[in-house]
Amino acid sequence: MNLKELATKLGLSPTTVSRALNGYPEVNEATRERVMAAAKRHNYRPNTRAIRLATGRALAIGHVIPLATRHEIVNPIFADFIAGAGETYSRNGYDMILSVVPDDAEEQAYRDLKSRGTADGVILHAPRMNDPRIPLLHEIGIPFLVHGRATGTELPYPWVDVNNRRAFQRATEFLLDLGHTRIGLVNGLEFMDFAIRRRTGYVDALAARGISPDPRLMSSDEMTEVSGYRAASAMLDSASPTAFLVASMISGMGVRRAIEERGLKMGRDVSVIIHDDDLSYLKNGGDVPIFTATRSSVRDAGRIAAEMLLGIIANPGEAPDHRLLEAELIIGQSTGPAPRPDTTSGATPQTTPVKVQ
Amino acid sequence: MNLKELATKLGLSPTTVSRALNGYPEVNEATRERVMAAAKRHNYRPNTRAIRLATGRALAIGHVIPLATRHEIVNPIFADFIAGAGETYSRNGYDMILSVVPDDAEEQAYRDLKSRGTADGVILHAPRMNDPRIPLLHEIGIPFLVHGRATGTELPYPWVDVNNRRAFQRATEFLLDLGHTRIGLVNGLEFMDFAIRRRTGYVDALAARGISPDPRLMSSDEMTEVSGYRAASAMLDSASPTAFLVASMISGMGVRRAIEERGLKMGRDVSVIIHDDDLSYLKNGGDVPIFTATRSSVRDAGRIAAEMLLGIIANPGEAPDHRLLEAELIIGQSTGPAPRPDTTSGATPQTTPVKVQ
DNA sequence: AATCAAACCCAAACCGCTTTGGATGCGACA
DNA sequence: TGTCGCATCCAAAGCGGTTTGGGTTTGATT
Numbered sequence: 001m002n003l004k005e006l007a008t009k010l011g012l013s014p015t016t017v018s019r020a021l022n023g024y025p026e027v028n029e030a031t032r033e034r035v036m037a038a039a040k041r042h043n044y045r046p047n048t049r050a051i052r053l054a055t056g057r058a059l060a061i062g063h064v065i066p067l068a069t070r071h072e073i074v075n076p077i078f079a080d081f082i083a084g085a086g087e088t089y090s091r092n093g094y095d096m097i098l099s100v101v102p103d104d105a106e107e108q109a110y111r112d113l114k115s116r117g118t119a120d121g122v123i124l125h126a127p128r129m130n131d132p133r134i135p136l137l138h139e140i141g142i143p144f145l146v147h148g149r150a151t152g153t154e155l156p157y158p159w160v161d162v163n164n165r166r167a168f169q170r171a172t173e174f175l176l177d178l179g180h181t182r183i184g185l186v187n188g189l190e191f192m193d194f195a196i197r198r199r200t201g202y203v204d205a206l207a208a209r210g211i212s213p214d215p216r217l218m219s220s221d222e223m224t225e226v227s228g229y230r231a232a233s234a235m236l237d238s239a240s241p242t243a244f245l246v247a248s249m250i251s252g253m254g255v256r257r258a259i260e261e262r263g264l265k266m267g268r269d270v271s272v273i274i275h276d277d278d279l280s281y282l283k284n285g286g287d288v289p290i291f292t293a294t295r296s297s298v299r300d301a302g303r304i305a306a307e308m309l310l311g312i313i314a315n316p317g318e319a320p321d322h323r324l325l326e327a328e329l330i331i332g333q334s335t336g337p338a339p340r341p342d343t344t345s346g347a348t349p350q351t352t353p354v355k356v357q
Numbered sequence: 358m359n360l361k362e363l364a365t366k367l368g369l370s371p372t373t374v375s376r377a378l379n380g381y382p383e384v385n386e387a388t389r390e391r392v393m394a395a396a397k398r399h400n401y402r403p404n405t406r407a408i409r410l411a412t413g414r415a416l417a418i419g420h421v422i423p424l425a426t427r428h429e430i431v432n433p434i435f436a437d438f439i440a441g442a443g444e445t446y447s448r449n450g451y452d453m454i455l456s457v458v459p460d461d462a463e464e465q466a467y468r469d470l471k472s473r474g475t476a477d478g479v480i481l482h483a484p485r486m487n488d489p490r491i492p493l494l495h496e497i498g499i500p501f502l503v504h505g506r507a508t509g510t511e512l513p514y515p516w517v518d519v520n521n522r523r524a525f526q527r528a529t530e531f532l533l534d535l536g537h538t539r540i541g542l543v544n545g546l547e548f549m550d551f552a553i554r555r556r557t558g559y560v561d562a563l564a565a566r567g568i569s570p571d572p573r574l575m576s577s578d579e580m581t582e583v584s585g586y587r588a589a590s591a592m593l594d595s596a597s598p599t600a601f602l603v604a605s606m607i608s609g610m611g612v613r614r615a616i617e618e619r620g621l622k623m624g625r626d627v628s629v630i631i632h633d634d635d636l637s638y639l640k641n642g643g644d645v646p647i648f649t650a651t652r653s654s655v656r657d658a659g660r661i662a663a664e665m666l667l668g669i670i671a672n673p674g675e676a677p678d679h680r681l682l683e684a685e686l687i688i689g690q691s692t693g694p695a696p697r698p699d700t701t702s703g704a705t706p707q708t709t710p711v712k713v714q
Numbered sequence: 715a716a717t718c719a720a721a722c723c724c725a726a727a728c729c730g731c732t733t734t735g736g737a738t739g740c741g742a743c744a
Numbered sequence: 745t746g747t748c749g750c751a752t753c754c755a756a757a758g759c760g761g762t763t764t765g766g767g768t769t770t771g772a773t774t
Contacts, residue, residue, distance in 0.1 A: 043472070045469060045472040045473045046473065047410075047473060047474050048473040048474055048475050049406065049409040049410045049413075049415065049474050050410055052406040052409070052410075053404075053406045053407055053409075053410045056406075058406065060454070065440070065443065067440065067443075067444055075436070075637075075638045076433045076436060076638065076639075078436060079432070079433060079435060079436035082455065082457075083422070083424065083457055085457075086422065086424075086455050086456070086457025087424055087457050087458075089457070090456060090457055090458050090466075095454045095456070095475060096454060096455045096456075096457070097417070097452045097453060097454050097455075098439065098443055098453045098454075098455055099443070099447060099452070099453075100439075100440055100442075100443025100444050100446070100447055100453070101444075101447050109447075112402060115400070115402040116402045116403065116404060116405040117404050117405055117406050118405050118452065222638070223638070224638055224639065224640060225610070225639060225640075226640060226642060226647075250638070250639065253582070253610050256614075257613075260617045280432075281432045281433065281579070281580070281581050281607070282581065282582060282607065283581060283582075283583060285583060290583075
């Protein structure tokens, strides 16, 4: 059933039927109701392909996913973000299109999205420092929104991000307040912007207490279970940390494995704080979370990002907006006071007491 | 730059330019080359919206994701499947569209995909027993392919699936051969088809050795870390298993936590075999896998599924094809001989020796 | 009674491509 | 020389909507 058939059946012109269905004012209310009823009765759905061509809009948002030969963006965080964003798109009549391409074809993928008219806007994932994709999207002239930020980028651009620096700063302070001074940082890859910011938060918090960071206590790698395990193992074997600050739930599991493998107990012998993206299938425990964590729902971030992008598309020409989400600090079972130093191994460095926030 | 402009610039009709670019025979080779060159030079990309309308094809495949209020399909397995499928789509000039909808809107989502002409076909995820979506898709009349199978469905339908029954049967036999007789099954939700098949494999293998399954050693829940932990804890505390068969890497981590929390060592005191979907960011260790596992790449499954579906769309009317993928049994560090039974606790049931496959 | 503005509705153009149904020109064949 | 077939190319008709630019009525205004 298409517009023309429906119009014929109603004894009206396609024009009127179209207007009636789309809520234009120049149609009699009685007529409109008649049209609406007929449309429902015949289960009429306008053909999206025709609407797209006629209006010149794609009614779709693109997400380009470089099929990383090296590093994976197709990760659990991405899945939850997508779920949040997709929900918003559906509610607004937009389609979500995912473009999975080899990473050397990413630029072309963006260009095609624009020149072939497949998407009205795109969301940029996993920005890096000085990310070249931001100037690229500007040049292409397609509305976009960044999930995260790109340190070093001059051009203004709209974004939504978690306050990663602050989250890790708070987490570090929390550990310091518990008496920990040898805190290992198991970070994500530090060409990723969020990882840089997290390290900054960690370093700043240490510096505020007069502690200079120990390079042996700082690692940076992909956020997998195995690399969490490796990093923590190396630190435990060489630099005697009493606490860890970990980039994700998954690497946190590796860290826990390293700890327990050494006969230590997490939360008693070694404290751990992770960043928790609040993934739906990787919940951090129930009433009492397993891990103490800085928590921020990436699914909510997806929802917000989608809403912002649709806003940009609806009102072009406005100044780039942005949104900084704060992470909660959730207290779980994985943190506790720093263990009493071994009396044979000298005194621990003293820290100024500061109230727990 | 559109077709008409390009044609004018070349002094040709749109018809000829279109044919030249699409490889039709009725155009002079010299002309074709001239057209191709000009198209490249002016960076001409045909407008997808127009192609779609003109050809009546959507050039897109839909994936409907019910935004589970209860159970999550937006899970890591899904993400990797999507990556595999998306790769194939891109290579073939298809778009992948994801429809994230509340789960009571799933049926309508499929209907709309068809009636609005948004997708040429769909992939059905996470089939359940007697899944109503299969008759639905038949009725709607949209080409589709099922990732998994639906026990109890009469209608023929194309699918790609892992041989879950066999995988779990082999894994169980492997444990039996190591002398384990009290094997806990930490299964996925058993209205999911794959979970049913896995249980069947487990039960069959036990039965073949004359062991009747102990209900206390069988659990079924979502495949999260926490539920793996809960299930394993309960079994360890009440039914003294010496081995576990676990539905996923993630729940396996919970099982491991339960084991280690009790001061037991995985691989020595308690053996564990998981099913490993070979997720890119959740690799099961390196040279020596952490977990002994039945492994089958869900990403490959995505690729295969996409190829099959595109084939169905290209050659409609053929009988439904299918593909059964066998899982490998990977030996890792998490399995070992059953511990000598406590001499005070009586004899263990004797099993017939059978060669390890 | 003539005028005019709403209120309603419609015919036709248009979006940018594909495809049908010819034209045209030219060498070959009878 | 007339006809035919083949190689090339083009005009125009879709595809299924939206939107522009009028037409008709109708009721109020002067």
